[in-house]
Amino acid sequence: MINVLLTELAKVTQGEIFGEDVVVNQICTDSRSITANCAYLALVGDKFDGHTFCQQVVEKGVKILIVNQPQTNLAEHVSQLVVKDTLIALGQIAALNKQKANVKTVAITGSCGKTTVKEMLAAICRTAGKTLATKGNFNNHIGVPLTLLNLEESDEFAIIEMGASQAGDIAYTVNLATPDVAMVNNVAAAHLEGFGSLMGVALAKGEIYQGLSSSGIAVVNMDCDYVETWQQDLDNLKQIGFSSEPFADLYYSDLVLNQNLCPEFKWHYRGQSYSVTLNIAGEHNAQNALAAIACAIALGISAENINLGLSQAETAAGRVSIKKPNANLTVIDDSYNANLSSMKSAIELVSKAEGTRIFVMGDIGELGQESQAIHSEIGEFVAQNKIDKFYTKGQMSRFAQAKAENHFASFDALIEQILIDINTAVEADQNAKLTVLVKGSRSQKMENVVNALVQSNEEKV
Structure with missing residues (x-):
């Protein structure tokens, strides 16, 4: 996190400070893994209330609390930022940290393969500069803000995975991340209980394109049946389309699986062709690689770096x-x-x-x-x-x-x-x-x- 005064956090959250104005350089929400340097933000859920741990974290050395109501019987040196809703404040503070970071940002969603694409793209970006990528499954309304809070001034790229279990989830997180590049990897029958239908899934995933500014780049899977669903949002954006067929800006050919079941193929972009071998098994991962390549092209990363990164990329645990x-x-x-x-x-x-x-x-x-x-x-x-x-x-x-x-x-x-x-x-x-x-x-x-x-x-x- 980039250093910020508590008064600046009070401004963006419309909160009130009790105690001294101090520098905040780290925010934690889990009292079990707290360190003395953290500001502790007390989240409230259906089955828990982080405020019950305020005294405990102060005893561990925490000197800054972000809470829904003032906490009493604390040491005098503890500063408190009192906000209306700590969950909303978490997003507001994360968005502020993202604004302070001079970082090229990619937002990725999809029903399948988004984590694999994220890992591939992160491996590519690391060949070109310091990169922050979503860890594990931190891709929801809490995980995305926590990821953005990890951005530092030295970061050059941020790869942010965004999940959704209902309409509006991605609209919220993408507006926090303000990406330069956004992509829907695909639409499939996942989380249907929350969306009602595949069209509901497509509309929810398409919210990611609404978070792009007029200068942003939309990466589009042209093989997806729901591209027309997002057309109104895409019309005013620069686009890079990818496909398994040669009609798109970016496509692949000559796909084979080697003895390790890993794809080897050629990818083509604007008249240039490049060969690559993945270190991740599965023919379907050639399509995931194409998505990562398209995002990397949108970031201005060279073909040499793209192939180097793809050759080094590894799958996350439990994913092929x-x-x-x-x-x-x-x-x-x-x-x-x-x-x-x-x-x-x-x-x-x-x-x-x-x-x-x-x-x-x-x-x-x-x-x-x-x-x-x-x-x-x-x-x-x-x-x-x-x-x-x-x-x-x-x-x-x-x-x-x-x-x-x-x-x-x-x-x-x-x-x-x-x-x-x-x-x-x-x-x-x-x-x-x-x-x-x-x-x-x-x-x-x-x-x-x-x-x-x-x-x-x-x-x-």
Whole structure:
């Protein structure tokens, strides 16, 4: 965070100061990880009130509080900024810090792949300058402000991921970030409970383009079915379109997967062509890479830096992460989250693996009335691809499962069956190759399956 006086924060939040005017250089909202140098901002949620920890953080050395009402019985040296709503104040202070930072900013959203695109773009930007990128899943109305508060004067690029569970979420966060470049990676059947329909998802994601100024650049996935939905916002903006087909400003060709299931392809922009090999598995990640390339071009980054960054980019945990606990077994850990589109991409990926292909599926959450139909569609898609064994766990995933004996109520029984499959195959052939794809929504905690498979098989190395 860039140093700022408490009086300046009082001005942007329309708050009142009790105590001395002091310099603020860090804001924390979690009392468990507080340090003495932080200003503590007390958030209030449905099941918690950060104000109950004010005395505790002061005892840890905190000298600045940002609160909804004055706190009593505190040491005299503690300064308080009293605001109407600390959540709103968090956004206002974050926006101020962003204004003070001289940083080129990209805002990224989408139903699938936005975190992968963020990681790819961050890797590219780091080859050109100091870069701040969203960490983990800090992409909501609290996470985005906290990310913006980490901006420093020395940063040159900021890559901000934005999620949404309802209309208006992105409109709020994009106005805090005031990006130079904005992109919707795609629209798919995710969080339908909050949006009601795919059109609702598209409209909510498109809010990101409304946060661009007249000099901003909109990066547009021309393969998305909902581009026309955003056309009114896009008409007055400079655009860079990308596609898997050659009609767009930016496109790719000659796509193949290498022996590690990682894409190799050529990308083309304005008559120039470049070859690149990704370090992230999955044919669908060529499209994610194209999105990152388009954003990098919008930032003015060279093709050489783009390819260097892409070659160094790594996937985030639980997102098509390849684990090889021994010579026989490959585990594709795609357990972080799931929707219909990403499920199909992952199934297509494992179907290209050598040897025995096993797919372990957990429920996709937040699908509302479409849940049964979407899970059934996944089951049909599995049947159309080269999957040797298909196991499911969860209340809704049973609708994807044609064989009742392959649906499990517990992790223990599921893991035991997969280990039997692995042991049986290796006993029959010491050189047997097995690939296990594990995927489901965050709520399903499918990483438990990944961890058990890796740990059980590492012991045999």
